[in-house]
Structures are given as structure tokens and as C-alpha cells.
Amino acid sequence: MLGMEFLTSGNTDSFVKHQSKEIEFTDYEKIEKEYYPEVVELLKREVGAKSVHFRPYYQVCIGLRFYRIGWIELIWSYRRKQTPDTSTPESEAKNARGPVERVHIDQTFDASTARVHHHLGPEASRLLKSRVRIINVWRPIGHPVAHKPLAVSDWRHLDTDHDLVPVRFIYPDRTGGIYNVKFNPDHKWHYLSSQAPDEAVLIKCFDSEVDRARLTPHSAFVDETSPKEAPQRESIEVRCLVFDSE
Secondary structure (H helix, E strand, C coil): CCCCCCCCCCCCEEEEECCCCCCCCCCHHHHHHHHHHHHHHHHHHHHCCCEEECCCCCCCCCCCCCCCECCECCCEEEEEECCCCCCCHHHHHHCCCCCCCCCEECCCHHHHHHHHHHHHHHHHHHHCCCCEEEEEEEEECCCCCCCCCEEEECHHHCCCCCCEEEEEEECCCCEEEEEEECCCCCCCEECCCCCCCCEEEEEEEEECCCCCCCCCCEEECCCCCCCCCCCCCEEEEEEEEEECCC
């Protein structure tokens, strides 16, 4: 454990040591075969997950598709480059996504439960009778993070009545949503300096239990102490539906 572990009660993030067999994250078949099962075992060990459900979206390599590995399904994962290939309009459009420099939470409360229904269909009502969490497993790729590190905010200092601004995403078949987060001088932030590829952060985006930490504001930020010659950030994130019942 690298830092404070609050995923089970008071806070919503945890930095953990985790060496992956995958290093480059450029071959989707290897990611599917090796990395996704590693994420499942990591969540079982660190947060007591009994089942982990996924659905994949890997920005560079593939589009959307649905599959199972035993009881496992994937919500989505993606790789992000801060300095994408913009040599042609096509490559610029494909690779435009970089680190998000805006404090946000990846799901609203309503959108979180809606995701369970969207991805798991007839199984959703049964699974929602028990505790459900959405946890992001985020890690650098290739080298330690120097530019645009990821910072996370302590749930215990978040004013959910005043700090959260819901934003709707309207799709052809459903409506999703995230929270943007207003500035509040009471917020407490932390990050792992020079976070390395064998150091993952687990970010809780949602918890159905109302008597514990439920959300994690987070954002990339400009670190003025970063050496200019250091390589730009690359990272992969896997967003997981985590159930306690089965």
C-alpha cells in the first residue's frame, strides 16, 4: 500500500503497488488476456470484490464490444496520450483525448445505477439489491508521470449539496451523466509524485452504500516542477462495476 487506504469507509481512493505483466499496452489481445484478469484479482484483494463486471472501450485499438471472461465483464478502458498524433485530420480526431484538467467525478448517482441496467440488463435488478461500486483502476504507461499528474480529492471535505454540478450526456439510446466540481477552499487534495507504472490508483466513482465515502473528485493538473525534458504522460484506466453479493 502506497498511501492512505479509505476505499472501504472514509475516503474514496487508494494508491497500491501492482506490477502488471503488460508493459506497453499496445496489443489489445494481450490487454484482454493478461491485464483485465489482473485488475479483477487486484480489486478482489484490495476492496473485497466478489465479482467485477466490465465492458471495454480501448481508445487506440478497438471500438465497443461485449464479452465475458468467466463472471467478468468490462465497462471500458482507454489509453490517453497528452501529445497525440495530429499529423492528419484523421489522426487528430482519433487521438485528440488527453488528460482532463477539470475537476470532475465520472458518474452521477443516477447515472451509476443506470449503468448497471445498461450493461447488465436482466441481471441488474438482482445485482442492485446488494452493494455496488464503480471503481477506476488508473496507472501510468511506460514511465513515471512527470507532466499532468492525477490528483484526487478527499471525500470527507466534499460538500455534496453545493459543490457538485451535474452534466448530462445524451446518447441515442440512453442518458448518462457526470459531476463537474466547483472550487471549494475546504477541499483537500493529494497525488503521488512521479507515479510509476507499477503504482496504480483505485478511484471510487460511486458507492451505493450511503453511510460511507461515495465519490472521488479528481483531475490532472500542471506541475510547475516537472522537468521539461521528461516524456509526456501516458496512462490506462479501467472502469469497473464491483459487486459484493456474488
